Amino acid sequence: MNTNNMSKRVFSLSLLMLVMLILTASSASATDSGVSDVVRTLPDSVTPDTEFTVVLEIEGDSPLVVGIVENIPSGLSFPADDGDISSSCDFTVDRDNMTIAFSAIDVNTISYTLVSSSTGFYDFSGEWVDLLYQDVEIDVLANRLEPISGDSVFEVAENSGTGTGSGSNSGSGSSGSSTGSSLQTIPANETESSEVVTIDLNEASGDEDDVLKSTDDSGSSEGVDGTESSADTSAESNEGVESSANSTPGFSITLSCFAFVLSLAVVGTRRRR
Secondary structure, three states: OHHHHHHHHHHHHHHHHHHHHHHHHHHHHHHHHEEEEEEEOOOEEEOOOEEEEEEEEEEEOOOEEEEEEEEOOEEEEEEHHHHHHOOOOEEEEOOOEEEEEEEOOOOOOOEEEEOOOOEEEEEEEEEEOOOOOOOOOHHHHHHHHHEEEEEEEEEEOOOOOHHHHHHHHHHHHHHHHHHHHHHHHHHHHHHHHHHHHHHHHHHOOOOHHHHHHHHHHHHOOOOOOOOHHHHHHHHHHHHHHHHOOOOEEEEEEHHHHHHHHHHHHHHHHHHHH
């Protein structure tokens, strides 16, 4: 009788020790392995009313058991059929509150599909929790939630504007090349004269008489050969403006306007020829 009681006690103690050993081993395994981070990847931009994919990368050591909740920005939507949203793992969709919850077991990558709407910028947010992590000091699930890292903002934009910009640049380039080498010096003179006006308003040097003399010289050069003499007159007038650094601002601006008008006349003459 005593032998039977002793055997039962030994068996009970052995079973209890085995259960405690299993619990201790599973607890240690859950603490040592787990999720270190969940990283979200978004496309740079999409066009309106287009399906696009969001990717979640789960980082950590196996076994991985993680719960993820994504808050979808207002303005986006899920595909009409739940089967078209994701096939990565089990999930639950709340279309009214625009959230999607994943329960991933030994899954490293989760992808799901959304549908864009109007143009603008959209902010994502989400949280994850390691369901295998055990700690006697943490007994509230909310304290174990971690924010999803990675991309959080992306843009819905019309696929236009790039072609227009390149077309505008190529058009201006061809216009400049078709003008001809003889006219390329005229815009340079125009720019040069406008720069002289700026200098005249701030720094003064030279003599007004020199300006008049240079202007007379430029006038006497007319009649050499039609349009070419006009181009020379414009160039010499600009040189006169450069030498008028000490003249009054109003007089200097007048000469600059005169040179600019002559330059426009030369351009018009060249184009008519």
